[in-house]
Amino acid sequence: MRRLLMSLVPALAMMFAAGFAKADGGTFRSAMRTGCIEMGTLHTTCGHRLDETVLQGLVHIKWTGDDVQPMLAESWKTPDGGKTYIFNLRHGVKWHDGTPFTAKDVVFSLNLYANPKVGSPWSQKLGAVAGYKAFQDGSASSLAGVKTLDDMTVQVELDSAKPLWVQLQLIAISIFPEHILGKVAPQDIKGNAFWVNRVGTGPFIWKKYESDQYVEVDRNPDYFLGAPKLDRIIYQIYKDVPPIIAALETKEVDAMSYEGGGVPISELARLQKLDYLTVLPKFSAGLPTYLQFNLADKRFADVRVRQAMLYAIDRKAIIDTVKQGAGELSNTLFPQDWARAKDLEPYDYNPDKAKQLLAEAGWDGGQPVDFIYYYSDQMNVDTVTAIQSYLAAVGVNIQPRLLDPAAINQVYADGTFQMGFFANGMGLDPSLGSPLVVCGAKPLGFGYCNQKLDELFNKGLESADREVRAEAYQEASRILNKELPKAWLWNEVRPLAFNNRIVGLAQHFKEQPLVIFNHAVYNEVEKWEVAK
Amino acid sequence: MLSYLLRKLLLGVPVLFGVTIIVFAIAHAMPGDAVLAMITAEAPSSEELIAMRRGELGLDQPLYIQYLNWIGEILHGNLGRSFVNGRGVAAIIGERLPMTLELMGVALLAAFVIGTTLGVISALRQYRLTDYSLTLGGFVGVSIPDFFMGLLLVYVFALELRWLPSSGISTAGDSFSIADNLRHLILPAAALALFRAAIFMRYARAGMLEVLNQSYMRTAKAKGLRPSIIVLRHGLRNALIPLVTVFGLALPTLFGGSVVIETIFQWPGIGLMFIDAVVNRDSPVIMGYVLITAIIVMLANLATDLAYSVLDPRVSYD
Amino acid sequence: MRRTDTLTRDRPEMVGQGPLLSVQGLSVEFGPSGNSVYAVNDVSFDLAEGESLAIVGESGSGKSVTVQTLMGLIRKPPGRVTSGRALFRGRDLLTIPDSELRHIRGRDIAMIFQDPMSSLNPVLTIGLQLTEALREHQGLSEKQAERQALDMLDLVGIANAAQRMQAFPHQFSGGQLQRIGIAMALVCKPSILIADEPTTALDVTIQAQIVELVARLQKELGMAIIWISHDLSLVAGFVERVAVMYAGSLVETAPVERLFAAPTHPYTIGLLNSIPSLTAANTRLVPIKGAPPNVMLPPTFCAFAPRCDHAVSRCREAKPVLEPVVSGHAAACWRWRELHGVSRVPAAAVATDRASKAAPNEPLLTVFGLKVHFPIRRGVLRRQVGAVRAVDGVSFEVLRGETLALVGESGCGKSTTGRAVLGLERPSEGEIRFEGKDYADASGERAKERRRDMQMVFQNPFGSLNPRMTVGRIIGEGLRAQKIGTRASREARVSELLALVGLREPLRDRYPFELSGGQRQRVGIARALAGSPKFIIADEPISALDVSIQAQIVNLLDDLKARLGLTYLFIGHDLSMIRYLSDRVAVMYLGRIVETGTTASVFGTPMHPYTRALLSAIPVPDPKAGGTRRRIVLGGGVPDPSKPPSGCHFHPRCPKATEICARVAPEPRDFSSSNAAQHIVTCHHAGEA
């Protein structure tokens, strides 16, 4: 026994001596909250960050958010105002395995997304492409609208003119090596070995994946935008947030994950104290957060009830306290300032008015309301707590339940949904909000329908002109503000933290207006470096 | 002896069969399924797509068919394929089990060694200050939940003292080294061990006190043996026997504990896998996990019986 | 011969010095002062080189504590030595530090304990346990130590010792274990051997073996012995001096012959009177009245006074000290002068009418060919691979109004037989006729009926009473179960029964743990009598009790039999008691009855070799007899009842066995001299000269 202890002591000493965060020049460690890399880009909404560095798209969103950056497409033109697009691909690009990148890869990839046998949730992004329907219902074997003009030119034809198609849809599409995935049967694409050993065109080359641990990528010396300065990036995978905070503090990682919530509000002050971190406290997440109702449930059919709910909640207080400023009051769907009308009803905190409205609507306070939510972090739990007690004060008795996505979708499917607390990422463009409110939207529409609104959404997509679009969306915002298909609470704001060790990281995020985690972003990663 | 083992194993079969039924029932009674779990607001799926996916996963077949298919898989030695990434469940578990076993093994061993030692000490010092303080310490140990112990340890040793890494199984991206791995192991193992060490201590103390009253101890003393021999050779050996049971019983709870601890320390074992599987409704993985743990626990119980017959010559099975 | 040279011991410096061990005014208490137990009070005695001393007393008399204190074996706390010295070769064992005492323990003073099973470490080989003391005290190498250990094992008669060294305690029989225990104590050739009731847990035949062994070894090794026992008759045989203890005090000490010839202290007299003697039968036992002393009271008076017929006020006021009666004989009694020479058996003794009683011949119970086999299941599928033949073809009769004693050593199946008769074990074969009706596989109504007629008194006064029921409920249980009488009438009956067995009414609401052993056994008897049965099976009802209490219970049973006209099946192993209280005896060995007959004939002219051995093994409360009586000491122990020997079960141990015994199981034959009661013997060689 004693001998055992004795032998342990030196071992321990040695370990402590081993010390911390070995300064190997060019390694950038980034926290990542996702475990679904294995499923692959086609089937998950998470894991797209890896497409910023390994796989790439024809275009990526520019970090400044106001434009897209040509990546594998060097340039494109649309002779007919958005119905046909011709992409000139970048010359001399090689896949990481040395195979040259050509138009075949592009055509292959677009078809892969749209292929019903693959069953990618992203396929709707190509919904506008000519022949999509036919491909989906099996009457065609590929997308009629996609063809190669020559080795380095691809033409995409849409059903109707969509001037913003590239900016709004194409950004979600990654390009895959036809010479590898072409050999895989479409139904086997999901979970294929390729996804844990990816071959791309990006600035970094896939090196190693350890399940639930990390992804390691090494610099690609002949990257077409210039060889990266960093030797490697290690995406460290975490399930829970607290460990990330600890890791940031102990310098085990350099960057907070931006999936799921960023730095918990409660930890903000703590991290701000650390001089080796840059903390960006107010980061628009482009996330309208709202109370969601099932309008098919007659209790919520009456607009006065929904309005009452908003009057009943002191949103300002919640933002100032529980959220510590991590939210901007909002009275309509769109987070984009230019898409919101100035003359919206502010729904200032007014419990008496709430009571009165409820009374008029003949609300039965005795009936409890099943209230579901799934953000389990402390801030949101506290928020729900606050909402619960505000609503209770005006006689609305909600009973919160924390459910995971599967359970929630089941509730939606059963039609037993009553009310809940949700948010939805649509920071890029107002049009992305349509699945929440247009007629017959499944599953999030919940019986709300207003033809006028639908027309406005279509109008918004028919023009690339900001003026024209703004008019349409502002009108829409008024309707949404008045009819409250959902009770708009605020737009999420998220804090992120970065270690100053990495030059370029924090700098780029400072200029980035909103945090995007479900699309690849071009933020000059190849220019980042480790401070000397 | 052998026939006893065979008998035990035979009896294990119906037990495991029962386990499969129950776990299958649970896994499929969960609200929502693997397909629904994948739907997110960013990429809403159409009815057709959902139906198609269910088809792919065989979720559209009647339950008993699904069950029989699964049993078939088991009889062929594999546990079906993960709904999430299509990989073989057996393979996934095979990859992760060693890490969990490492964690649990070290924790259990530490708990046993520490607990027993302290227990024996406090028994020998019965009604003295040492005894009281150890007993009290033990009780406190028993009343701190695993997860909170974990947080405290991280706070103290990773954040304040900066002695040990806060999470993970090894330094990401570095070539694997034992020392590095052990550094990462200490905190999670400790979080699991402390609670159980306290339990071992209580039983060891009780056992030793019991032994001290046995008349063979009096005999040993009457022979004029030196105290150390009396305690170690004659006392400890007997006191350890009942601890074997505690050892066996500790195992299932350790699996439970490791689920929590692996989440806190991002330890890529089967516990973490299980939690993800539950969220993703990845029933093959959920079922595989429970089945494997059940088997391990059964084997452990068998091992316990063997340990008995080794430690105690009186015990012989037939 | 190799043995002698390893065993011859010469300690010249010892020769002709004063006492080897001298204990003076030893007092030991347990528990916190205030409410402490006065275990040993002012005990003094000397022990000379090579002398053998017996300390005799009932449970709680402090005899064991005394010697364990000398060895430094009592736990402190709670134990406290409050006064006294114990000089061994001039060193006071009570004051020297344990580190020193350690070297005396095991080397100079060794000890053997009561229960051989529990006093050996179950998880260590006996080899290790034998050698460790040698290696400790004599620093021998493993080899040397083993050689000496082997010699010792030979000496105590363990066959092929070499292999057995590797065996574990549970692989030996009780007798063998005690031999090993002795070997273990003697390896270092101590000058004093303390034997703490080493035979109490053993059967008589084994007990005989052990006593012989120790006596022999004492002569061979010339060591002094302190033999602790509760059994005067046992020590009578082989010790030189006896010291009687009561309630922690020495009440009388004398050379053994003198003690038996002229006991002086009333307690000693009482003890002797409550032992039935083989020689003088049929005289009613004179028990010591009352229950064991309460050792919680400080020893400021004569602790025996409450139970003493001769007690006077003085006895209750001051504690008498040992006064020399004659040289070497001392007693601690205020009135020893008046009582000195009082005859052992007081005039009060009444002759029991058993002799005169004509035994009626009508059988009440007839058991024929009774077998009780317990299956042994083995293997993967738990198939039955054999059976423990606990009872293997037993036939006997119990005549109305008589007491039939079923005797035999532990494991011979006597208790199982009794239980089978009562239906507590399901017979595998055979008939059990009670008043003509066969109850072998009675159930439902018939079983109820049987229960009304037969009842049982159990052995263990602790285990046989539900600790969570009051005495009243325990006694009344049968009445409730059989729905006899109304609530009120049952209450009345319970009071009646309490009086009948000599317990006072207030005990009705007490719980067993508040009663003394004797009282519990009385409760057990009352419970059996509740439904006023005709027939009582008494399964070793007294073997767990102290000598002085045994007599009380035996007399109680006698009186009840007379008053209620009961019939007894008395199961026991204490032959002297059995001889005293039974009309006829059936001797069992390994599931079969080997000899049946009237007590007189069986004890008078035993014909089965086993019976003879058994009888010869009975200790006689008579020092002179000790020397003269020839003992037939049986080799080995009782075989495993699951694979009994072929033919006559007894043949492997039988001194008379011939080849036929191994082949053919003998038929029972009647050897009754008169045409009166039968004397049936099951032996091929019975009757031969």
Add this chain to the structure above:
Amino acid sequence: MTDATAIDAGIAAGASRGLWGEAARRFLHHRLATIGLVVLAIIVLACIFAPLIAHYGPNDIDLRGRNQPPGGVHWLGTDGTGRDIFARILYGGRISLTVGFVAVSISAAIGIFIGAVAGYFGGKVDLFLMGLIDMVLTFPRLVIIIAFVAVVGPSILNTMLVIGLLSWPSIARLTRGEILSLRNQEFILAARSLGTSPSVIILEHILPNVLSPILVAITLDVATVILLEASLSFLGLGAQAPAASWGNMLRDARTLSILESQPWMWIPPGAMIAVAVLSINFVGDGLRDALDPQHIMGQGK
């Protein structure tokens, strides 16, 4: 009988204390146990009469007065939504203790029944039930509970049910073992020979005698269940916000900054769990000594 009077001289002069008197005496002799009992009693009473003791409701939020350190107004300070921690401790205690006691009562009921049946009847019944017990024992309890709760949805009621339904085997085993060892006690034989019916034997002879070890086990179980509830709440499967339980209060405090700079949020619930578990354990040990059959069985042969 002439010696009747004398016999009674044997028993101590004092009047009978009776079984429970005896047990109580030995329990109170056990100092820690007594303390534990008192503490536990105080906690339970405080939780029952929470409304009278606490000035605030457990869910009264006060966003402007959140994260207040302990003081005159809020004795133990306030949490992230300005709820009074003291109030929540008391109301939370209600849940935690209820979970503990109810869950254990359920498992005890099942366990004792199954154990008694298996133990008394033996044979095939026993074989089958032991199989069942083995089966449930091979499940890692926490894991199965996680799965179960996922099925039935998180709520206190479900938590209690699930824990109760999964925790009985240990008690069943214990009961069975005790009964097996009792079955051959002479007083059981005696009862049978007196014609007492099996049901009565189980009720009057067996249960009372097996009860004490079981009682001890049960008490200790309550402690473990309280911890289990804490772990479940940590995984978000226990009591649902805004309801308070010691477990989810501890969970609410699982951020580093609270751990570091707002100890009033985790020390109280942590301490309460510790103290409750501690005193329950002490009481359990006390009971063990108090009800130890050795004392009343005497040193039988």
